Amino acid sequence: MKKLLLILILIWGGGAAGLWYWTELNAQHVTFRTILVRRGDLLATINATGTLEPQEVVDVGAQIAGEIQSFGPDPRDSSKSISYGTPVEQGTVLARLNDSLLKARTNQASASLDRAKADVEQAEVKLRQADRDLERVKNLFARRSISSQEYDTALTEYEAAKANVSLTKSSVEISKANLEEANVNLGYTTISSPVKGVILDRRVNIGQTVIASLNAPSLFLIAKDLSQMEIWASVNETDVGAIHVGQGVRFTVGAFPRDSFRGKVSQIRLNASMSQSVVTYTVVVDVDNTSGKLLPYLTARVQFEVEERKHVMLVPNASLRWQPKIQNVVPESRELFATLLRQSAIAPKGSGHAPKGESSSPERGTLWVKHNEFVRPVSVEIGLTDGIQTEISGGDLDEGAEIVIGQNQQNDPQDGATPFLPQLKNNKAKK
Incomplete structure (x- = not known):
């Protein structure tokens, strides 16, 4: 009986030792990735x-219709024409339209003005003649040598001559206005830069016909x-x-x-x-x-x-998001950690953040510090963030403290095989 009992004890002990060894061999060995808390500057x-x-763009157009005859010379090189990127001064000639028709109209308006001036001179001559005739008639009428009807006729001719002078003078003013209009339209055939700047875009080519309508056609775009x-x-x-x-x-x-x-x-x-x-x-x-x-x-x-923020405590945002498994937390904090997990699971989404513009207590977060084979929670106050790093304060963390940002789980290369069976030294077939 003693030998049998001893054999049973040895078998039980060997089985327990083998089971422990097999469990340890297949257990996941956790290694924590850590980083040091540091001080620095933060910009949100x-x-x-x-x-x-x-800042200011000027759209240069044409006020009259016509064909693009030529472009102005480049101020930097007169052998080249105005084009993209050319710097221009105020008054620099950008383009010229065909002006033959407008020159003809200007000459016509000038001739009309000369004729109107001649008409004025002729009317003034007739007025002077009528004035002399009226003086003679007055003398004769005073001596009763002529009738009243002849006197009235002379007076009427004088007044008509005087009115004709006024009429021809108004014709001169109209002719002057027509000539001025023709000269202005002729000037519109030369398109100049209204500002100092750089040409961003040239929207016409030589030979292209510009048609002016209610909206002036755009020829050049100039950045002031x-x-x-x-x-x-x-x-x-x-x-x-x-x-x-x-x-x-x-x-x-x-x-x-x-x-x-x-x-x-x-x-x-x-x-x-x-x-x-x-x-x-x-x-x-x-x-x-x-x-x-x-x-x-x-x-x-x-x-x-x-x-x-200047010279504040900084941690990566990943360290505030990471949470360990409950078995990796120090035993004295597991109950509190489980309670917090249950609360976060039933809390409405986003309930932990106060609306913008409302006063609220500072937001808090949890960092995890490595403690032997476990991790220990540290509650901190969260401040400014730039999306990568976050300012923290409070807690018992100092500069250089080691906090956890993640973990690696390593399995035994035998992948859970029974330790009592023979194993290959280099299992290349394992996937």
């Missing part, structure tokens, strides 16, 4: 996209000053409340991906637009482009600087 921003625009530009950024309605005039802005453009530029908010336009139920506002950002590096109509990726 609102991201948007926009387009670089000249490219040393000062604007960004028209589309900002979502949920973010526009955090933007104000004078706010600093950083932006980049695809043409120069390694360069960062700065600007300031100058205007928040109230004419919102809606696309697929999304409301956006146009925010105008002033940009200094004295270097001339930025080009019109480049797409800008804009960051509005909302708030900044």
